Amino acid sequence: MNLETVRARAGPRAFSPADDLPEEYREAATRMIEFHANSEIMGAYLERPFIRQAPSIDRKLAYSAKVQDEIGHGQLLYRAAESLGVKSREEMLEDLANGDGKFLNCFHYPMESWVETPMIAFFVDGAAMRRQATLRRTSWEPYAHAMDKVCFEEGFHVKHGEDILRELMTGSRKERRLTQEAFETWWPRIIQFFGPTDDRSTHHDFAVSVGLKQRSNDELRNAFLDQYIPKARNYGLEIPDEPRIREREDGTYEVEEGDLDWDEFFTVAKNEYEPGREQIRGRRTAQEAVQWVREAIERDGAAGSHAPRAAD
Amino acid sequence: MIWEVFRQERPGEYHAHCGNVHAPDRELARQFAAIQHGRRKPTNSLWVVPRDEIGEIDAEDVAFGGTTDKSYRWATTYSTAGADASEVAESEDDQADAEQRRGES
Numbered sequence: 001m002n003l004e005t006v007r008a009r010a011g012p013r014a015f016s017p018a019d020d021l022p023e024e025y026r027e028a029a030t031r032m033i034e035f036h037a038n039s040e041i042m043g044a045y046l047e048r049p050f051i052r053q054a055p056s057i058d059r060k061l062a063y064s065a066k067v068q069d070e071i072g073h074g075q076l077l078y079r080a081a082e083s084l085g086v087k088s089r090e091e092m093l094e095d096l097a098n099g100d101g102k103f104l105n106c107f108h109y110p111m112e113s114w115v116e117t118p119m120i121a122f123f124v125d126g127a128a129m130r131r132q133a134t135l136r137r138t139s140w141e142p143y144a145h146a147m148d149k150v151c152f153e154e155g156f157h158v159k160h161g162e163d164i165l166r167e168l169m170t171g172s173r174k175e176r177r178l179t180q181e182a183f184e185t186w187w188p189r190i191i192q193f194f195g196p197t198d199d200r201s202t203h204h205d206f207a208v209s210v211g212l213k214q215r216s217n218d219e220l221r222n223a224f225l226d227q228y229i230p231k232a233r234n235y236g237l238e239i240p241d242e243p244r245i246r247e248r249e250d251g252t253y254e255v256e257e258g259d260l261d262w263d264e265f266f267t268v269a270k271n272e273y274e275p276g277r278e279q280i281r282g283r284r285t286a287q288e289a290v291q292w293v294r295e296a297i298e299r300d301g302a303a304g305s306h307a308p309r310a311a312d
Numbered sequence: 313m314i315w316e317v318f319r320q321e322r323p324g325e326y327h328a329h330c331g332n333v334h335a336p337d338r339e340l341a342r343q344f345a346a347i348q349h350g351r352r353k354p355t356n357s358l359w360v361v362p363r364d365e366i367g368e369i370d371a372e373d374v375a376f377g378g379t380t381d382k383s384y385r386w387a388t389t390y391s392t393a394g395a396d397a398s399e400v401a402e403s404e405d406d407q408a409d410a411e412q413r414r415g416e417s
Contacts, residue, residue: 012324013323013324013325014323014324016323016324018357058384061384062384062385065382065384065385126397126400129397129399129400129403130397130399132399133398133399133402141323141324144324145326151399151402151403152403152406152407152410153403154400154403155387155399155400155401155402155403155404155406155407156385156386156387156389156390156403156407158387158396158397158400158403159387159389159390159392159396159400159404160384160387160390162390162392163390163391163392166392166393227397228397230394231394234393234394235393
């Protein structure tokens, strides 16, 4: 199939591994899905310390389940990416470990306190879900199928994150103040989740023309603001003055892009932001520390051994 | 030799098990599957798989989903204020549906 045919036939779930697809499509899809997979993994590593720091047994259980889900989403997505035949799962994981693999801006920033957790678990997951819901109609069928399962599970993550926010914002005055401060720190990064405005986006036009992406960065960012600004206000959070956000006559919102720090964003995007490099190193160290577990599993598997158990 | 057959109705959908065929080799299995399972119902693609190649684990071997209370894993557990984003509401509905059907079995 040539690129012209791909463009003509592009539609939701239009292409599968049975199709002979041009290099340009397969590379663009690999880049997009690998980025998504890496982000799931790096997000899980960012949140993992809070399993230990959770303030109650209920939160600990839910938080641990969520982190486990995110790692699972990463695995699903590496499979969807691998099926394009450009890069193997091992190569993608290797690139993530050595700092070549790219991932979401928000997961380059350290998270230090429990009051920050809803910034990821509610707002970033909420933003991700806005985007992922549209990707159920992507043209690469294995990606769309992965999104079906991801979206099924992700509702719990967002609701749980919102529940943490509700608890903090109905807590003591100190909790409310610290949560507001965390929100002010994270808010610009959360808005940048959707990437640069459409006319500065490098890969957007191609991805749309072959059906990989369904909605533009700007459309998604605005859809996020429309839904999540009222949510934030509802819990008593004040929206920071910057970046300026304009309310249109119909009650929807638009952000003043120039108020955001795009130099920092592109530094982050290139894996050149020092705290982000620390996240990458932290994951690599954790991977090395549990190498013996992977080796034990492989040895055990080779021996034939015991009956499998369903994941409990 | 028995080959299990999975049918996909339209491009992009899932291949779902729809029956099996007797055939001595893969080529004939594909032809028989096309005739027996691809004619009457809408079909975009069929997979044929040797039955011996399929691994199975069932509810007698294992308690699927475990035996402990995992209500913390469901969106329905968390009551939050105000209308949820449509995709969050859809996920919650799908989870409620799955939870109910698991309870029925």
